[in-house]
Amino acid sequence: MDVISVIRTKRDRGELSPEQIDWVIDAYTRGEVADEQMSALAMAILLNGMNRTEIARWTAAMIASGERMNFDSLSRPTADKHSTGGVGDKITLPLAPLVAACGAAVPQLSGRGLGHTGGTLDKLESIPGWRALLSNEEMLNVLDTTGAVICAAGDGLAPADKKLYALRDVTGTVEAIPLIASSIMSKKIAEGTGSLVLDVKVGTGAFMKNIEDARELASTMVALGTDSGVKTVALLTDMSTPLGLTAGNALEVRESVEVLAGGGPADVVELTIALAREMLDAAGIKDADPAKALADGSAMDVWRRMIAAQGGDPDATLPVAREQHVITAPSSGVLTRLDAYDIGVAAWRLGAGRARKEDPVQAGAGVELHAKPGDTVTAGQPLMTLHTDTPEKFEYALESVAGSYDVAPAGTGFTANQIVLERIA
Numbered sequence: 298m299d300v301i302s303v304i305r306t307k308r309d310r311g312e313l314s315p316e317q318i319d320w321v322i323d324a325y326t327r328g329e330v331a332d333e334q335m336s337a338l339a340m341a342i343l344l345n346g347m348n349r350t351e352i353a354r355w356t357a358a359m360i361a362s363g364e365r366m367n368f369d370s371l372s373r374p375t376a377d378k379h380s381t382g383g384v385g386d387k388i389t390l391p392l393a394p395l396v397a398a399c400g401a402a403v404p405q406l407s408g409r410g411l412g413h414t415g416g417t418l419d420k421l422e423s424i425p426g427w428r429a430l431l432s433n434e435e436m437l438n439v440l441d442t443t444g445a446v447i448c449a450a451g452d453g454l455a456p457a458d459k460k461l462y463a464l465r466d467v468t469g470t471v472e473a474i475p476l477i478a479s480s481i482m483s484k485k486i487a488e489g490t491g492s493l494v495l496d497v498k499v500g501t502g503a504f505m506k507n508i509e510d511a512r513e514l515a516s517t518m519v520a521l522g523t524d525s526g527v528k529t530v531a532l533l534t535d536m537s538t539p540l541g542l543t544a545g546n547a548l549e550v551r552e553s554v555e556v557l558a559g560g561g562p563a564d565v566v567e568l569t570i571a572l573a574r575e576m577l578d579a580a581g582i583k584d585a586d587p588a589k590a591l592a593d594g595s596a597m598d599v600w601r602r603m604i605a606a607q608g609g610d611p612d613a614t615l616p617v618a619r620e621q622h623v624i625t626a627p628s629s630g631v632l633t634r635l636d637a638y639d640i641g642v643a644a645w646r647l648g649a650g651r652a653r654k655e656d657p658v659q660a661g662a663g664v665e666l667h668a669k670p671g672d673t674v675t676a677g678q679p680l681m682t683l684h685t686d687t688p689e690k691f692e693y694a695l696e697s698v699a700g701s702y703d704v705a706p707a708g709t710g711f712t713a714n715q716i717v718l719e720r721i722a
């Protein structure tokens with residue numbers, strides 16, 4: 298097998314054979330295929346696609362590159378959720394303890410933010426003492442004793458994906474549906490969850506900008522999961538505007554705790570409950586009521602135990618950025634647009650995100666919104682507050698915020714987007 302013939306096959310719009318796929322993934326993981334060769338192949342895949350047979354084999358080869366976990370020793374059924382990434386998407390934080398409070402075991406192997414979308418681990422690391430890195434044994438122990446665990450995926454899980462994702466990130470080849478689907482599903486299948494709910498984001502703040510692409514990604518992933526024996530369902534959800542009122546690490550933890558305390562923004566509560574219902578259904582738990590578990594404090598109890606089990610202090614004061622800058626409404630009327638991508642970029646530029654994998658993030662940095670699309674605003678009232686420890690970042694963040702919103706005269710028609718757009722099973 299030689300790598301140039303594999304690249305040429307895909308360059309010339311051919312179908313990769315199972316042997317070519319198995320070999321190239323294995324040889325790349327071992328370092329026999331060079332980064333520049335794999336990036337040529339990734340670009341050929343981005344441009345010419347892969348069919349479902351190729352995607353299934355590619356996913357299987359990435360799973361085979363590492364270990365597979367197993368939760369058979371647990372007494373509860375397992376349910377996991379994966380979001381394709383968005384702005385203000387803190388849903389995993391209230392969702393994992395909520396679903397655990399309703400009777401499932403929730404193993405959430407999560408990632409860090411890169412670019413304008415935030416990462417669950419970065420958010421939780423703003424809680425003093427909390428540790429993302431657990432051994433497999435520790436992870437199983439937290440899951441068994443509290444019902445939920447949110448931690449970093451170990452190095453042994455789909456190492457081919459780890460290497461390939463880092464390469465795609467710097468070669469403009471992230472946005473390929475076959476590569477995204479196989480990347481996400483290889484990790485989820487290797488993780489060993491019994492059921493999986495996919496939150497496929499659609500809109501300016503998401504990888505998938507339109508509903509057709511989101512549908513294609515969702516149905517590809519549902520087929521991969523189902524064919525591997527994982528009960529898999531996808532919701533397509535709106536990411537044209539940020540979720541909730543915050544984008545930034547500690548800011549989003551604060552908002553998640555509000556949701557667990559029975560409050561919080563309506564869109565975050567709606568999506569958390571919708572995903573919880575799907576996870577419980579997929580796990581075969583029929584008689585639980587997630588709305589009740591939020592209202593009666595049982596989800597909050599699991600959150601506190603889960604945070605403490607990973608070294609965090611659930612009562613600690615969360616970090617606050619040193620500097621704030623308030624942006625006010627330029628005129629009175631209705632806020633008709635607040636763009637998820639622009640707000641995500643502003644939060645990132647303020648220090649909430651990173652440009653390179655090894656960069657640190659600021660716990661307190663981000664954007665706090667004071668109005669959402671559909672709200673009536675008065676000229677001069679605060680629209681949003683920018684938070685950072687490094688005030689020289691304000692100017693760059695303001696460039697992103699400048700075109701992020703529209704205020705139209707009162708009486709202008711406005712229809713809010715639904716949060717859940719479609720369900721694919």
Ligand code: URA
Pocket residue numbers: 381382462471476477478480481
């Ligand atoms: N998340 C992943 O894990 N992989 C991708 O390719 C894109 C988003």
